[in-house]
Amino acid sequence: MTEKTSNDAPKAVSRRNFIKGVITSGVAVSSAGYLFRASTLLHGQQLTGGVGERLITLNVNGQQRRVDVMKQETLASTLRYKLGLTGTKLGCDRAECGSCTVLIDDIPHYSCSVLAHTVRGRKVMTIEGLASADGTLHPVQQGVIDEQGFQCAFCMSGFIMTAVGYLKTNPNPTRRELANGISGCLCRCQDYDKILTALMRGAENSRRSKLG
Amino acid sequence: MDNKKVVETAKTAERPYGAGYKLIGKNYTTPDLYAKVTGQAKYAEDFRADGMLFCKLLLSPMPHARVKRIHADEALAMPGVKAILTANDLPAPADTLTDNGTVIKASKWGERGLTNEPVYQGEPILAVAAVDELTAAEAIEKMEIDFEPLPFVTDPLDTLRPGGPNPRTDGNVWTRPTAPGSQGPGAPVVTELKWTKADFSELAKGRLPMGKTPDEWSYGDLDSGFKNAALVLDETFVTPDTSHQTLETRSAMAYWQNGKVYIHTGTQSTAQTLPAIARWLNISPDNVVFISEYTGGGFGSKITGGVSMIIAALLAKKTNTPVMMRISREEETFIGRARPGFQGRMKVGFSKEGRITALDMFVICDNGPYDAVGDAPSSGRIVSLLYQPQAMRWRGVTVLTNTPPRSAQSSPGGLQGIVIIEPIIAKAARKLGVDQVAIRRINCPEGKAPFGPLLQGKQQYATSAFLKEALDRGAEQFRWSERIARSPKRMGSKVRGVGVSLSCYVGGTIGFDGLLVIKPDGRIAFQSGIGNLGTESVMDVHRAGAEVLGVPWEKCDVVWGNTTKSLPFTCVSGGSQTTHAMTRAAYATAMDAKKKLQEIAAKKLGGKPEQYEVANERVFRKGGGAGMTLAQAAKYAIQLGGVYDGHEAPADVHKLTKASVAALAGQGLVAAAKDTYPRDGSTFSYVASFAEVEVDIETGKYYIVDFLASGDVGTVIHPRALGGQMLGRSTLGIGHAIGQKWVFDPHYGQMVSKRFYQSKPPTILDVPVDMQWTALDIPDPETPVGARGVGEPPVAGGCGSILNALSDALGDEIFQRAPVNADTILTSLEAGRPMQHPLMAHI
Ligand code: FES
Numbered sequence A: 001m002t003e004k005t006s007n008d009a010p011k012a013v014s015r016r017n018f019i020k021g022v023i024t025s026g027v028a029v030s031s032a033g034y035l036f037r038a039s040t041l042l043h044g045q046q047l048t049g050g051v052g053e054r055l056i057t058l059n060v061n062g063q064q065r066r067v068d069v070m071k072q073e074t075l076a077s078t079l080r081y082k083l084g085l086t087g088t089k090l091g092c093d094r095a096e097c098g099s100c101t102v103l104i105d106d107i108p109h110y111s112c113s114v115l116a117h118t119v120r121g122r123k124v125m126t127i128e129g130l131a132s133a134d135g136t137l138h139p140v141q142q143g144v145i146d147e148q149g150f151q152c153a154f155c156m157s158g159f160i161m162t163a164v165g166y167l168k169t170n171p172n173p174t175r176r177e178l179a180n181g182i183s184g185c186l187c188r189c190q191d192y193d194k195i196l197t198a199l200m201r202g203a204e205n206s207r208r209s210k211l212g
Numbered sequence B: 001m002d003n004k005k006v007v008e009t010a011k012t013a014e015r016p017y018g019a020g021y022k023l024i025g026k027n028y029t030t031p032d033l034y035a036k037v038t039g040q041a042k043y044a045e046d047f048r049a050d051g052m053l054f055c056k057l058l059l060s061p062m063p064h065a066r067v068k069r070i071h072a073d074e075a076l077a078m079p080g081v082k083a084i085l086t087a088n089d090l091p092a093p094a095d096t097l098t099d100n101g102t103v104i105k106a107s108k109w110g111e112r113g114l115t116n117e118p119v120y121q122g123e124p125i126l127a128v129a130a131v132d133e134l135t136a137a138e139a140i141e142k143m144e145i146d147f148e149p150l151p152f153v154t155d156p157l158d159t160l161r162p163g164g165p166n167p168r169t170d171g172n173v174w175t176r177p178t179a180p181g182s183q184g185p186g187a188p189v190v191t192e193l194k195w196t197k198a199d200f201s202e203l204a205k206g207r208l209p210m211g212k213t214p215d216e217w218s219y220g221d222l223d224s225g226f227k228n229a230a231l232v233l234d235e236t237f238v239t240p241d242t243s244h245q246t247l248e249t250r251s252a253m254a255y256w257q258n259g260k261v262y263i264h265t266g267t268q269s270t271a272q273t274l275p276a277i278a279r280w281l282n283i284s285p286d287n288v289v290f291i292s293e294y295t296g297g298g299f300g301s302k303i304t305g306g307v308s309m310i311i312a313a314l315l316a317k318k319t320n321t322p323v324m325m326r327i328s329r330e331e332e333t334f335i336g337r338a339r340p341g342f343q344g345r346m347k348v349g350f351s352k353e354g355r356i357t358a359l360d361m362f363v364i365c366d367n368g369p370y371d372a373v374g375d376a377p378s379s380g381r382i383v384s385l386l387y388q389p390q391a392m393r394w395r396g397v398t399v400l401t402n403t404p405p406r407s408a409q410s411s412p413g414g415l416q417g418i419v420i421i422e423p424i425i426a427k428a429a430r431k432l433g434v435d436q437v438a439i440r441r442i443n444c445p446e447g448k449a450p451f452g453p454l455l456q457g458k459q460q461y462a463t464s465a466f467l468k469e470a471l472d473r474g475a476e477q478f479r480w481s482e483r484i485a486r487s488p489k490r491m492g493s494k495v496r497g498v499g500v501s502l503s504c505y506v507g508g509t510i511g512f513d514g515l516l517v518i519k520p521d522g523r524i525a526f527q528s529g530i531g532n533l534g535t536e537s538v539m540d541v542h543r544a545g546a547e548v549l550g551v552p553w554e555k556c557d558v559v560w561g562n563t564t565k566s567l568p569f570t571c572v573s574g575g576s577q578t579t580h581a582m583t584r585a586a587y588a589t590a591m592d593a594k595k596k597l598q599e600i601a602a603k604k605l606g607g608k609p610e611q612y613e614v615a616n617e618r619v620f621r622k623g624g625g626a627g628m629t630l631a632q633a634a635k636y637a638i639q640l641g642g643v644y645d646g647h648e649a650p651a652d653v654h655k656l657t658k659a660s661v662a663a664l665a666g667q668g669l670v671a672a673a674k675d676t677y678p679r680d681g682s683t684f685s686y687v688a689s690f691a692e693v694e695v696d697i698e699t700g701k702y703y704i705v706d707f708l709a710s711g712d713v714g715t716v717i718h719p720r721a722l723g724g725q726m727l728g729r730s731t732l733g734i735g736h737a738i739g740q741k742w743v744f745d746p747h748y749g750q751m752v753s754k755r756f757y758q759s760k761p762p763t764i765l766d767v768p769v770d771m772q773w774t775a776l777d778i779p780d781p782e783t784p785v786g787a788r789g790v791g792e793p794p795v796a797g798g799c800g801s802i803l804n805a806l807s808d809a810l811g812d813e814i815f816q817r818a819p820v821n822a823d824t825i826l827t828s829l830e831a832g833r834p835m836q837h838p839l840m841a842h843i
């Protein structure tokens, strides 16, 4: 036990110091960072900031989709609010949790941290595009069904998309390898063991469906 | 963490559960899973409505202040800005009318969603609705507010000091004075409590000061317990504040139609969120429709949703347009609830075998600025149950601070109490030379184990406890003796340590309702008022009903997630109540259906109801003979009317259930029942947790080599869902050991740990690739199906076993607070004593 700890207690805060502190850290008012503009909703009203939208074409889940995007608009916003693809979730809006993961040219990306206009001419795949047209689930989706792989599932589409992308480079991973592959995703219900078991089953299903 | 030495191990085969049952104890695919894997499942932020506006919040930059003036003109003049909502627009908080007719006055200290006197940094002051979110955010930026700063405090000890600042103008602690004309405590009130200079002299010795507390209880002879002890330890320990960090924030969308408000947001109870919304908006429950089919985690932070949802509802009313309120991760940290940290001290006496002869427990609970949390009192009851001290005193104080609001989080109070005592037990075992499993075994609760304060001279007691069996099973499966025998523990700079921890928490409540309809097509609809927050109890509990009726699961539908769908009165899914409470209700309801089927058969086919049995989707004469299908019986039920098809409801069910029965009337055989089964004792579930860690003493980094949770949780209903809870909740607890905490700048009252990366939940790389769980599957004798809840108990075991494994590896002089980070390990190892401040909060 240490003897000289009581001196460390915080000193009384003077009002002057406090105000100074608030000024230096006066950031809480600003909560920007996860914003999206749908100026088409403005019905012709004048915008203040001069943020123009451009009509672009995106290839999403195998379809060409024409959509107006702002230059600072994230792919997650476009998918969720303009293309109606709400299976892509936002858990943190700033590259910390992976729940917004989609495939861009088969590589997993955090769609909250990718600008929509930068993916023109590339193939975007979301959770909605995984099952085939006749409703047959993707082998990884089926693996999750087989093992009851998640709890609340808010993280699920991120994990599934990440695993699908990872398995393209390593179709026969060990548990440890797959854990590394999906470690950019956070699950707060936190049964990582069952998630890993389900995605391993998905990997096995994928190998089998390729053989069969 | 360093993972490179992990050995691949195969998953141990799952134990078979559910012997003698068709559905109970068996795995199945929950009916919500297909929508989840295909991205079709809609959470609150996935709903859209025509012309939907967006709103943004203005959060207080100060920890405590008064709003003198809001300059909003420039913001409101912006094109696209539709409305502003301030605290002055909020309805007066409504009183609560309880089911037995008592009126509980709305607390004047309660949280209302927006405020003119922010009591924590990040508290919402106003909201703006605009045509899109960027416009709303720009309007927020243009707002100017004149604040008058008020005194504030972030560390409970600082407000308890003589002359310390008060977090609220009325005081700094929650007390429960005896209600006039009654024996029990009344509604909690905020009062002022200051300790003396003499009390604080303990702090200089690095020990928790123990001044006056509003609450205390004791039993047994503490003095002689300490006198007769072979070893007495007196330790101070601090547990962290941790945000719930549900992956889905409390976003909400609302609109009004024909005088009714429709609200989408996450919840831990569909049925009970509706009255909460009505109370917050001060409108009739008849004018509320609540939709919540999918919720992205709760952990206690969304028991009846969050009060912030009324902001969207009131802006929607003001603008007569749907409003979406997206809550960002940073906003969620401020308004999204957290577990209160404890500053605790325990003096524990042990016999030479390790039996606890006396336990003197003292806790300070950091409540945050709003409603009183129950963590402090529950910590005392849980510790007394779990370690069965021969004599015990508990003292506690729930202190307000200007930090974000707290609420129950998985094992509220249980985690804190257990995490304070577990390292002391580990230390005692080392000092006494007793094995860590043995010292816990000797203190384990068993059977109808007593706990808590004396009420009319007697302690309360548990319904049952088989924790010794769970501990033994766990020790065997974890190969405990083999691991501790392994030597040397040190290889180069790497040191291994093993730890075990006990844990328990409330495992169920009683007295709720169930409701089902046998439809004329022979299908059964189970009406479920449970929130769908991921545990799957919303579906699982009804398997107990289907089991009683002998109906294959393929013929069953679960109806959930929308208050217009005729749901029964249901417990909230908090405190691990649901599996216990709602399997009882499901069982009672299935028995009601069975009785009605027998009566219908007797009426139609002759004989007495008891001459009929129900099985294989039929009701038929025992031993063969006349009978009918459930489909036919449902048609007859409609012909008969009355109690059979829901035109009459049982007298004893809740008014919510009665309304739902009436709404379903005529659709088939309607069965409804209240759980009135007797129960002798209070229900708890128990876990013994085991961990092995490897610490690199050159870097201070460590990783978890292996982990096992062994549960005494009653009858297993759904093994995969149970495994998810056992290991998922363990991992939540592990987060408290390996790194999660709140950090504050106490000088300015500003929070530092606002995002995931600043208080990082465990990732898949922080836990072993093969975690293990097992469950005894011994039915609780005091409930028809034998099932108890499991969400809470694994949490403290996860944290405690890691802490104990660390002290096994490193010794007792490294840490006296959780979490334990690499810097603490390195600096303390070098100094030979704990090098963190022993008591300061939020460091
Ligand atoms: S929402 Fe994109 S990483 Fe969290």
Ligand code: FES
Pocket: A150, A151, A152, A153, A154, A155, A156, A186, A187, A188, A189, A190, B247, B296, B297, B534
């Ligand atoms: S299952 Fe809930 S966050 Fe992963």
